[in-house]
Amino acid sequence: MILYILCIFLFLVGLYGVIAKRNLIKIVIGIAIMEYSINLFLILIAYVKSGTAPIISDDAVGKVFVDPLPQAMVLTAIVIGLATTALLLAIAIRIYKKYGTFDIREIKNLKG
Numbered sequence: 001m002i003l004y005i006l007c008i009f010l011f012l013v014g015l016y017g018v019i020a021k022r023n024l025i026k027i028v029i030g031i032a033i034m035e036y037s038i039n040l041f042l043i044l045i046a047y048v049k050s051g052t053a054p055i056i057s058d059d060a061v062g063k064v065f066v067d068p069l070p071q072a073m074v075l076t077a078i079v080i081g082l083a084t085t086a087l088l089l090a091i092a093i094r095i096y097k098k099y100g101t102f103d104i105r106e107i108k109n110l111k112g
Contacts, residue, residue, distance in 0.1 A: 003044055004041070004044060007037050007040050007041045007044060008037075008041075010033060010036070010037035010040070011033075011034055011037040011038065011041075013030075013033060014030045014031065014032070014033030014034035014035075014036075014037060015030070015034060016030070017029060017030025017031075017033060018030040018031060018034070022103050022104045022105055023102045023103060023104075024092040024095065024096075024102040024104065025089075025092060025102055028085060028088045028089055028092060031084070031085070031088065032081065032085050035077070035081040035084070035085075036081075038077070039074045039077055039078060039081070042070045042073060042074050042077070043070065043071070043074055045070055046066065046067050046069075046070035046071060047066070048064055048065070048066050048067070050064060051064045051065055051066035052064065052065060052066065053065070053066065054066060054067075054068055095107065
C-alpha cells in the first residue's frame, strides 16, 4: 500500500513542476516525472507475489502467473515517453533560440 502512495506522491511532484514552475526545462522534467510515476504504477498493479512467468507447461498446474500485458504496456509507454520528452526538449531549444529565454512570463511579453 505504501508503494501506491509513493507513486501518487511522485505524480504530484511532477504535477507541481508542471503547474508552478515557469522554466520550460523544469516543466519538461515535471512531465517526465509524471510519465515515470504512471509507468511505476502500472508495474505495481501487475506485480504478483511469488508469481512465475506465464509459460504454460505440464508442471504449471496450480501456479500463480504474472500478467504480462501491463509489462508490455509499460515498455511501449517508455518509448512513447522518451519520444515525447525529446520532442518537448527540441521545442524548448527552438523557443530559446528565438526568444533567448526559457521563462514563460518573458516569452508571453515578447512579440515577434
